[in-house]
Amino acid sequence: xxxxxxxxxxxxxxxxxxxxxxxxxxxxxxxxxxxxxxxxxxxxxxxxxxxxxxxxxxxxxxxxxxxxxxxxxxxxxxxxxxxxxxxxxxxxxxxxxxxxxxxxxxxxxxxxxxxxxxxxxxxxxxxxxxxxxxxxxxxxxxxxxxxxxxxxxxxxxxxxxxxxxxxxxxxxxxxxxxxxxx
Numbered sequence: 001x002x003x004x005x006x007x008x009x010x011x012x013x014x015x016x017x018x019x020x021x022x023x024x025x026x027x028x029x030x031x032x033x034x035x036x037x038x039x040x041x042x043x044x045x046x047x048x049x050x051x052x053x054x055x056x057x058x059x060x061x062x063x064x065x066x067x068x069x070x071x072x073x074x075x076x077x078x079x080x081x082x083x084x085x086x087x088x089x090x091x092x093x094x095x096x097x098x099x100x101x102x103x104x105x106x107x108x109x110x111x112x113x114x115x116x117x118x119x120x121x122x123x124x125x126x127x128x129x130x131x132x133x134x135x136x137x138x139x140x141x142x143x144x145x146x147x148x149x150x151x152x153x154x155x156x157x158x159x160x161x162x163x164x165x166x167x168x169x170x171x172x173x174x175x176x177x178x179x180x181x182x
Contacts (some may be wrong), residue, residue, distance in 0.1 A: 025055030
């Protein structure tokens with residue numbers, strides 16, 4: 001049996017819940033006979049889930065919280081630095097996903113290539129500073145991170161954020177595979 005820390009257990013729950021929600025959405029679970037016949041102790045929750053859906057921007061934001069904010073808050077600085085190397089791999093990938101009107105006025109982030117996307121996405125998600133909208137028949141999200149006079153605005157198409165979520169899941173999974181030789 002593998003002995004994991006309580007922090008790692010929470011991270012595994014973040015990973016498993018986001019994977020479950022993604023798969024339920026991908027398989028149209030809310031329109032299944034199983035869901036239709038599934039008894040809820042409080043049927044109001046069933047109605048809310050049906051009304052709000054699973055694969056929407058709000059779900060995406062909750063998933064980002066689980067995969068970006070939770071790890072940063074859970075782990076000690078030393079342990080997080082080990083995990084951060086896994087997250088840092090996707091910063092360049094995010095750079096390729098962002099729209100042209102993405103910008104940062106933070107120190108040392110004058111060009112899109114120098115922006116610390118993970119930090120700003122994490123801050124925007126943690127503070128619920130995400131704006132969703134449709135433009136040219138596509139859904140976008142703008143992540144806003146502000147501190148004093150500094151501002152970062154990251155615009156990404158929601159479909160690309162879905163790809164980012166899968167990459168974050170895979171990175172967390174790789175962390176556990178490497179650490180525990182799974």
